[in-house]
Amino acid sequence: MFCIISFIVLSILGIFSASNRELAREALDCVLRRVTLRPCTTGFDEKMKARILGVVITRSEGAARFLNRNFERLAWLFFGLLLASVIFAVRGLFLFYTTGSCNGANSTEFCVFDPTGANNQVSTTSQVCTIPVTPAQMTLNLKKIDLTQFPTLNPGSGDNLFMIACYHCEFSRKTYPIIRSLVDRFHIGLTFIHYPVKEPTDSFSKLAYCVNQLQPDKFWSFNDLMFEGDKANLDDPTYINGLLGKAGVDAKKVNACIADPATETAVKKQMEQVASTGFTGTPTIFYKDQVFVGPKPYRVYAIALRGFFYWLR
Amino acid sequence: MDINKIRLDFPFFAQNSTKKPQIYLDTACQSLRPQVVLDAMNRYYQLEPACGGRSMHHLSAAVSKQVDETRMAAARFFHASRKEEIIFTRNTTEGINIVANSLGLAAGDTVVISGKEHNSNLIPWQMLVRRAGINLKIIPPLPDGTFNIQEFEQFIASGVKLVSLGMTSNLDGVTIPAAEVVKAAHRAGALVLLDAAQAAPHRPIDVRSLDVDFLALSGHKMLGPSGTGILYGKYALLEKLSPFLVGGDTVATSTYDSCEFLPPPEKFEAGLQDYAGIYGLKAAFEYIQKVGFDFIQKQETSLNEFITGEISSLPGLTILGPADPKLRGGIINFTIEGIDSHRIALMLDQMAGVMVRSGQHCVHSWFNDRQIKGSVRASTYFYNTLEEAAVFVENLKKIRKVL
Incomplete structure (x- = not known):
């Protein structure tokens, strides 16, 4: 048993040290002998045991005595721990690959593969949004929201993603192109819900609402343009008017719509519904019974849409 | 002759001051060399x-x-x-x-x-x-x-x-x-x-x-x-x-x-x-x-007598060869019942830098005939000191006590 543990540990240490590589080779030889039911004649286990005991005995004779008497038991214990660690590591790797987090979907706990937590960052709704939400008390779902009032791309696809995003949210801006490419690749539907997580962006919900109300056929061209370029320009009305023009949308009509008190009412109602989903920040993406909070890698969405082997399709 | 002066002739001992202690008790395999060589x-x-x-x-x-x-x-x-x-x-x-x-x-x-x-x-x-x-x-x-x-x-x-x-x-x-x-x-x-x-x-x-x-x-x-x-x-x-x-x-x-x-x-x-x-x-x-065989033999005998006297009564320890250290030159070869010879040698090295030989010492025939797996051999020479022998003994006793 000791050979197996040593082989694994020394193989890892061998990445950094040639002497450990040599020991790892000896351990491997020992392992191969053991698995083929032959005695380990290399003396590796004896050598390592002696070295370990030699170190321990100089610090504590009692500990050395205990180690000597229980060496094999301890080897088994460490093997069990190692096995558990390996299982957890493989699980973490799998979860990271499929959900973007080692600890499961949308977990913000530390993940060694994503140490900065980039896959779970959101622009939070907590303080600045118009309609405050109380996320911890809600389960994320779209049950209380009338989705037909929001712009939908490929409405007849029967397979729909729902994206709550904010033009001004850098994480939304990171995610939007990914979602768009998935929509194009897998020919699925996409419902876009703008939610103003940043105070200066309140008006953008009205803007999106008005474009969709006035010229729904131009909405997606306009939406794509809003997520392109430097987000700092979004605070410039001239720039926005330019984007409207570029998308073929009548800017005057849109601005008039924005100024209309009825729009204010309609959008506020929409935002109340959006808040009822329990989401905590943007981007939040719904797909069937799955929710993705934060900017996930492309593969995470693709796996959700088409399974683990999405790349074969 | 002054042992300390003799040791100055051997570059090996000079490194002891900077590296971890090294006590070389494996001359029967190969001796150290003086600078003149x-x-x-x-x-x-x-x-x-x-x-x-x-x-x-x-x-x-x-x-x-x-x-x-x-x-x-x-x-x-x-x-x-x-x-x-x-x-x-x-x-x-x-x-x-x-x-x-x-x-x-x-x-x-x-x-x-x-x-x-x-x-x-x-x-x-x-x-x-x-x-x-x-x-x-x-x-x-x-x-x-x-x-x-x-x-x-x-x-x-x-x-x-x-x-x-x-x-x-x-x-x-x-x-x-x-x-x-x-x-x-x-x-x-x-x-x-x-x-x-x-x-x-x-x-x-x-x-x-x-x-x-x-x-x-x-x-x-x-x-x-x-x-x-x-x-x-x-x-x-x-x-x-x-x-x-x-x-x-x-x-x-x-x-x-x-x-x-x-x-x-x-x-x-x-x-x-x-x-x-x-x-x-x-x-x-x-x-x-220059050193002379009189000094060499005197030094080896005193080291062997000291080591033999200190370790021969350790439980389970058997010295190979005659009990009288004078008949064994600079060699103290022993087994300890129930403890692998390589383990003892490696532990001595790890614990105090004491280098001894373990195994069958190229006399496999003798060991195999007696079905002995191996032994630990400490071999001294004129350049070894009583202090070194004492470190060897002390650590061997510790191993015997613990294992």
Whole structure:
């Protein structure tokens, strides 16, 4: 048993040290002998045991005595721990690959593969949004929201993603192109819900609402343009008017719509519904019974849409 | 002599102040070297890196002179009649192999060895048993490891061609009564080859007084460079032997179908020699002579007595060989019941930098016959101190207590 543990540990240490590589080779030889039911004649286990005991005995004779008497038991214990660690590591790797987090979907706990937590960052709704939400008390779902009032791309696809995003949210801006490419690749539907997580962006919900109300056929061209370029320009009305023009949308009509008190009412109602989903920040993406909070890698969405082997399709 | 002054001559000890402690108790395997030996070797590589005995230029002449002087030094060291009785070899094993393969032993000839021989004095004869059909007689040691001279004398009378014995055993440090052995062998008409690998570094050897026919030894156990050794042979016998390893520098001339061998020792020294090693070997002989065998033996005995006294009562510990440390030279070889010898050796090294040998010490036959897996051998030399011995003892006691 000791050979197996040593082989694994020394193989890892061998990445950094040639002497450990040599020991790892000896351990491997020992392992191969053991698995083929032959005695380990290399003396590796004896050598390592002696070295370990030699170190321990100089610090504590009692500990050395205990180690000597229980060496094999301890080897088994460490093997069990190692096995558990390996299982957890493989699980973490799998979860990271499929959900973007080692600890499961949308977990913000530390993940060694994503140490900065980039896959779970959101622009939070907590303080600045118009309609405050109380996320911890809600389960994320779209049950209380009338989705037909929001712009939908490929409405007849029967397979729909729902994206709550904010033009001004850098994480939304990171995610939007990914979602768009998935929509194009897998020919699925996409419902876009703008939610103003940043105070200066309140008006953008009205803007999106008005474009969709006035010229729904131009909405997606306009939406794509809003997520392109430097987000700092979004605070410039001239720039926005330019984007409207570029998308073929009548800017005057849109601005008039924005100024209309009825729009204010309609959008506020929409935002109340959006808040009822329990989401905590943007981007939040719904797909069937799955929710993705934060900017996930492309593969995470693709796996959700088409399974683990999405790349074969 | 001042041991501390002696230790200053060995660069190995100088590093102890900067690195982790190192206590070298493995001289039976290979000794440490004084600076003079290293300097002599460097002199060859730095100043005289030429072929000896071949070219005519002054550098070659300098090398030839040094080789000749080393041969002379060796002859003086072992009291040989003439320098031509000294053959340079790589080690004891090569010396024994030269004798084994040059004597012309044939089917029915008998060779006698002891039951404690190093593989170098066992395997060459085993090969001749298979290849030439010789008989190999093994004289088992007495229970305390000493040589069974009675059985030897009884057997030798039956007609033996060669007696080949380790003069001092690397297993337990026991030295055979070489003079008696040679006398008995010669009375029976047998030649005698002594393996002096473990004897030459520790006691004076006078080959003429012993009247031994061949004597093989290694330089690396007596302060000399590794890869050096000497085979002594009586000149008259060497002249009769057919060389075993032949080629360059062994012949005076050759034609396409014949050659004329040079006289001894050249005919046994095929190919380019280890000149640097030969330079170092001379320095080693001179250094040992300067220290003197009286001091060497006194120091070894006091170390062995101290260690033996301290460890012999440890539970489960058995010292191989006679109980009297005076009979074991610088060697303390022991087993501890239930503890693997390699584990003890590795732990001593790990704990306090104490370097000892573990395993079967190239005397597998003795261990296998007794079904002993291995032993731990501490071997001291004149450069070891009582303080070092005390560290060894202290850590061994700790291991015994814990394991």
